[in-house]
Amino acid sequence: MSQTTSTNPQIRLNDGVTIPQLGFGVFQVPPEDTEQVVTHALEVGFRSIDTAAGYKNEEGVGAAVAASGLARDEIFVTTKLANPDQGHDSALAAFDASMGKLDLDVLDLYLIHWPSPARGEFVNTWKAFIELQQAGRIRSIGVSNFLPHHFTELFEATEVVPSVxxxxxxxxLQQKELRTFHAQHGILTEAWSPIAQGDCLDDPIITGIAERLGATAAQVVLRWHLQLGNIVIPKSVTPSRMRENLGALEITLGEEDIAAIEGLDRGEDGRRGFHPDRFNAFPEDFEKR
Structure with a gap:
């Protein structure tokens, strides 16, 4: 196993749980390939794996974790509740289904995948998450793709603040206002699509920084996330790219580099995925933007 994990910062969440700052995502990894891909990720040094019920590949993640030879507490596993399963009782049942596929007794982090506001169930879903955490079945609970007004509803209904x-x-798409909101409420920011589905890797600002540092464009972008304090979960299916991504831990951006990348923000025009207020199912029945 790689020793790269020794330099991967451990970020403390608001509930005291720690998570490796640089993790590995499996979005769009085919189910039949997932076990091998995650096995490679663990072999090169990743110790945090992010999946979701909607990705249809939880079984492969669980199989790779079981076969890794690593102690359970060495691997941080995240999964997410699919939108059609939102609601108190349905969330509890969906959690049991995910745990069966992952073959785990305790999950490290469980996220509501989208607020799915048209369903009107994310508060009831969150209450189910709190119960699961209190029962010791989940170490940490959080959300995904929430906006401040979604958090306001959670805060009014419960006293448990999402960890992530x-x-x-x-x-x-730098989401500065949302990141500021997170910081004000003790919520950590975790980045999905951290390299804009590859779109920013040819940007001359980023490639110029990479050339000067003797790094790759992907390493520069991932390092930018790390220095902002984001948790980040890049995806790759090839071991060489996985190692390259971990190499982001070995470089440092200067203040001028951070400022130059900050100038690339396009606001909502930079969004590649779905707007959280208009995405109500996964993967069907969605509306982009």
Missing amino acids: NQIELHPY
Whole structure:
């Protein structure tokens, strides 16, 4: 196993649980390939794996974790509740189904995948998450793709603040106001699509920084996330790219580099995925933007 994990910062969540700052995502990894891909990720040094019920590949993640030879507490596993399963009782049942597929007794982090506001169930779903955490079945609970007004509803209904909000975040969609809101409420920001589905890797600002540092464009973008304090979960299916992504831990951006990347923000025009207020199912029945 790689020793790269020794330099991967452990980020403390608001409930005291720690998570590796640089993790590994399996969105769009085919179910039949997932076990091998996650096995490679663990072999090169990743120790945090992010999946979701909607990705249809939880079984492969669980199989790779079981076969890794690593102690259970060495691997941080995240999964997410699919939108059609929102609601108190349905969330409890969906959690049991995910745990069966992952073959785990305790989950490290469980997220509401989207607020799905048209369903009107995310508060009831959150209450089910709190019960699961209190029962010792989940170490940490959080959300994904929530906006401040969604959090307001949670805050009015419960006293438990999500530990994480996993959002689309990259140089073209930097979500500064939402990140500020997170910081004010003790919620950590986790970035999905951290390199804008590869769109920002040819940006001359980023490639110029990479050339000067002797790094790759992907390493520069991932390092930008790390220095902002984001948790980040890049995806790759090839071991060489996985190692490259971990190499982001070995470089440092200067203040001028951070400022240059900050200037790439396009606001909502930079969004590649779905707007949280208009995405109500996964993967069917959705409306983009």
